[in-house]
Amino acid sequence: MKPYQKILIRECNEPLIPIPLEKFAVELPHPYEKLGAEYGQRSPYCLRQGVVEALEMAQFFLGTSHPGWKLKIYDAYRPVGVQQFMVDYTFDLLLKKHHLTPSTVSAQQRQNIWEQVYQLWAVPSIEKELPPPHSTGAAIDLTLVNSYNNVIDMGGEIDELSERSHPNYYQKSKQLVEQQYHRHRQLLNQVMTLAGFMRHPGEWWHFSLGDQMWAWLHNQQHPENILQARYGRI
Ligand SMILES: C[C@@H](N)C(=O)N[C@H](C)C(=O)O
Numbered sequence: 318m319k320p321y322q323k324i325l326i327r328e329c330n331e332p333l334i335p336i337p338l339e340k341f342a343v344e345l346p347h348p349y350e351k352l353g354a355e356y357g358q359r360s361p362y363c364l365r366q367g368v369v370e371a372l373e374m375a376q377f378f379l380g381t382s383h384p385g386w387k388l389k390i391y392d393a394y395r396p397v398g399v400q401q402f403m404v405d406y407t408f409d410l411l412l413k414k415h416h417l418t419p420s421t422v423s424a425q426q427r428q429n430i431w432e433q434v435y436q437l438w439a440v441p442s443i444e445k446e447l448p449p450p451h452s453t454g455a456a457i458d459l460t461l462v463n464s465y466n467n468v469i470d471m472g473g474e475i476d477e478l479s480e481r482s483h484p485n486y487y488q489k490s491k492q493l494v495e496q497q498y499h500r501h502r503q504l505l506n507q508v509m510t511l512a513g514f515m516r517h518p519g520e521w522w523h524f525s526l527g528d529q530m531w532a533w534l535h536n537q538q539h540p541e542n543i544l545q546a547r548y549g550r551i
């Protein structure tokens with residue numbers, strides 16, 4: 318169990334609604350659907366109503382400092398079944414990367430690979446108190462595009478299993494290009510934070526508002542004003 322999963326959830330029953338995609342840039346086709354993940358009737362481009370409103374606010378803040386730039390949505394709502402699919406997919410990917418198969422992998426190697434998987438992905442738990450963040454409709458993975466719709470280089474890909482995914486990976490770099498990556502990560506964080514989101518401490522692209530991770534991160538910064546989560550699994 319991760320520390321943020323100790324946060325109590327007081328479900329507010331706000332609806333999951335479609336993100337108005339015409340206002341944003343969007344990764345299409347959806348990266349996990351492309352891999353074969355099945356979403357049923359719900360689109361991955363949905364979020365809780367209050368989260369969609371905050372996202373629109375973040376986009377507004379971005380446009381005021383960087384005219385024409387947009388948030389580029391990579392992933393949002395993710396049913397637990399898709400979380401399971403992506404966890405299994407990542408495990409298989411790592412097996413292949415190490416030239417292993419299910420029949421040749423040792424118990425120790427298997428455990429090391431699972432540890433790597435869960436460094437990046439939340440556990441696909443179906444327990445109500447332990448929802449994977451994206452299954453609450455309160456988490457989003459995203460990046461930035463400029464006014465020519467070119468994706469801004471953040472010095473790493475979304476979902477990359479490497480040290481570069483850490484938000485401050487380039488913070489102390491002396492290289493100009495890497496300082497620029499850091500500034501772009503900061504810009505994304507700044508507009509999202511202004512709108513009320515909190516960034517995942519290990520992933521520059523993952524933000525949430527109102528879920529357990531958001532409340533936990535908020536409470537670390539504001540121990541005088543302890544919050545609970547308002548969005549559980551949906
Ligand atoms: C891996 C990335 N897309 C992501 O969303 N990670 C978080 C921790 C998750 O799985 O909820």
Ligand SMILES: [Zn+2]
Nearest residue numbers: 456457458523
């Ligand atoms: Zn995420």
